[in-house]
Amino acid sequence: MKSAHLSLLALGGLLLLGNAQADEALAKAKNCMSCHQVAVKVLGPAYKDVAAKYKGDAGAVDKLAAKIKAGGKGVWGEVPMPPNNVTPDEAKKLATWVLSLK
Template sequence: MKLMKRMTTLLCAAQVCLATLAGAAPLSITLPPETAVLKPNELPGYQLAQQKCSTCHSADYINFQPPGMSLAQWTAEAGKMQKVYGAPISDQDVTMIGAYLAATYGSAHTSDADVQAASNPTASQPPPAPVAKPDAMALLQNNACLSCHAIDHKVVGPAYHDVAAKYAKDPQAQTKVASSIQHGGSGKWGDIPMPPFAQLSPDDLQTLTTFILKQ
């Protein structure tokens, strides 16, 4: 009889605990801010790496790779990000990022002829034939903008609809939004920084800004 009473008491206590847990507020976890940064370098692949590698992983991923990797090895690593993991980078981006990583984290040097050639892949090529100006959606996809933004809802950064609403009555909207895209920054929409997109041409900036402000 005593055993039955004890079991009943334990069962009631367990039910109270479960009920308390079920009514508790969901646990909120705040992660520490990102502190790892890429090592600077004068090579153009440095800016590309800042813009495109950081959308998928921390700079610590690069710091943890084996030291002394060659140009070919780092280029293959960048290519793996493109081919296997679907990183939004072109073949030319792979070559330039690989050169930056090899000279900054590997066994290569900035002044090496093969590093310089990889960093300027179009220098020895004839000028390309004129092509149609890319549309806004192609620019958004090619520059990994849609990894952090969406048209109608917040992802990492604000929705383009919200950006358009904020600047709807601002006569300087075009200039301000274009500057934010080109130079990056933080504080306008939260603490998470937006990387700069300094490689975009004035036409590309105008195309993107016009598209965003129409949402």
């Protein structure tokens, strides 16, 4: 029985890891990584910095998804982020992934 529980925990961990990798792959496919990286500021802020800024903000996923979809300017400096060609579902997946980074 103990090994069954451990197997389920391992499977759950792999599924979570798989989702995170899929969401990072989506960020790469949508060219987000041209201006952002996980841990280092490039043209835009590092995703870990974005996650830290919005930590504890219950509305952060929706706020970031809207910015990903429509673009934005002024929160992280004067360089604008252009609108991105993503569906609302993709924008929400990307926002959720960014906010999960620590």
